[in-house]
Amino acid sequence: MRSDQAEKRFLPKISVIVPIYNGEADLPGLLHCLRAQTYSSDLVSYCLVDNGSHDRTSEILKSASQDAQNFVVLSESQIQSSYAARNLGIRSTTGEILVFTDADCRPEPNWLENLIQPFEDLTVGLVAGEIKALLGNTILEQHADRQETLSQKHTLAHPFCAYGQTANLAVRDQVFEQVGLFRPYLTTGGDADFCWRALSQTPWQIRFAERAIVRHRHRSTLAALRSQWRRYGRSNRYLHELHGVDLMRDFSLQDYGYRLTRWLFKELPIAAIHGLQQKATLADLFSTPIGLICAHARTTGQRHAHLPDQARQIEWLHEPKNS
Template sequence: MNYQPVNTTTDTSFLPMISVVVPIYNGEADLPELISCLLSQTYPKDRVEYLLVDNNSSDRTLTALKTTAENCPITIRPLSENQIQSSYAARNTGIRAAKSEIIVFTDADCRPQPQWLTSLIQPFAQPNVVIVAGEIVALPGNTLLEQYANSQETLSQKHTLAHSFCAYGQTANLAIRRIALEKAGLFRPHLTTGGDADICWRILRQNIGRLEFAPEAIVQHRHRTTLKELESQWRRYGRSNRYLHELHGVELMREITPTECGYRLVRWLLKEVLRNSVKAIAGKATVLDLLNTPIGLFTARVRYTGQRDAKLPEKAKIIERLTTTENHIDK
């Protein structure tokens, strides 16, 4: 699937009503920074509604949402999804309540930059554009694992936009035209990972419209800081690959065998460590340069394990649909 990055800074005359959907689970601590980012948006405040969907949190998220909505200069609509514990089910709740033709997605732990909405919306001025993906960059981090993820640009949309099966955008920074959701269906509410790829592929492979990349529509996201968090992240990537294989026929990743892993570690010890140690003494290499290979092997092994052990739940095949009574769009 081809797409072209577009310049979103030249023409800002296209200002449709938009709905921003944010699923939140135990996000009370994230709310102040998130709301601050939403308040700083350059997009006209009277053209945006923010649908913040609590997904059965055990903290005070829903109470905080309601309090914030009462005292905020932007339109915040607190919603609740208590039936299904899934960010995709929460997004569907937001979509059903949305009043706009264009629906934008981000997450509670993301930090949208001020030009985010202005840049993300402009490609929709072309009627055949139905999906726009903005860029995701890392929040500043100092730990070794954050530096590793940053060097790999783990969060960047460039990886998903270049997917060998079909391009897609991650829901941390994504906008979809409502008509595309009406035709292709909503998120699979029981899916726990891979739902962003699934919904984009259903839209694009039905030839409903085009996907555009808006690189200046930037959302910042925090990298994982501990080995446990990194393991969970890459195991989830593996599960996603298995689910998308069963739903769309995506090619499964190949296992790095113990022999291959051992060979690469020996090569790392005998060549890379020696070379980078000399560079480090000269101030031309860092600890990250020394440990890049073993961290990469670790994430690859964890991802494969996640793929190997995953099994798509039967309920995850369900696609929710918008009904005609839910098509209450404000222009």
């Protein structure tokens, strides 16, 4: 016989949507984590959307769908954009709550249970779970871990408006009915754009589920790190054009010179002493130069980005009533 507490558990039907592009290396780990979820398998479906992959992604996904009835495989090959892939998933699922993550993420077993609970409050339309780092060995990975680069604490405290990253985000289905889906031709910044539309155009609120943890691998090479921060810069430019977000101030040569001089003659000696006392690591020693590399890449991305007209389009589940 069930206890009253078990009877009152909040267990809505949910759909997890994952856009995938060339995910051959990441999919086995992701699929393992999804299969390990403690949320009732009868109440969750996993919608895996192949976004035009050229590796063994489709083969791996086909095998996964054959092994489990609640794994559904779709293909978005017309538009190369994770947001277009997510939109296909949204249109194809029936969950009361739609949950988003990415192929290179590793959700903890109780991820879904913790992510869904804030929706017991009927004013909550969006919930952001936490994003933490997978263990990394390189200086760059350790630096990003110390900075909590991917943490939702940063996005939820955004000075313009709070938002959650789609690596770990849950949304009520009614929100998409009201404000539309993701902009399908946008290549970055679509999570902030969607959340800001939802929070500015409706009374829905956003909550942080800190114990709903997804782990993500930080970039381990300078090329990958620069690419990541250039994308952040492009996102800032796009959101400036869409929502009026302030642009970041460009770093001048004097700014870089001052920061490097301060690092060389003040921060580095202090960090070196701490290192000798085993109170600092190489990531601490080189924190400022790595931070300046990130800042330069982000500035470059912002400076050279321009929002294509096509990327302004919003897809709708249904035509808006005022159209």
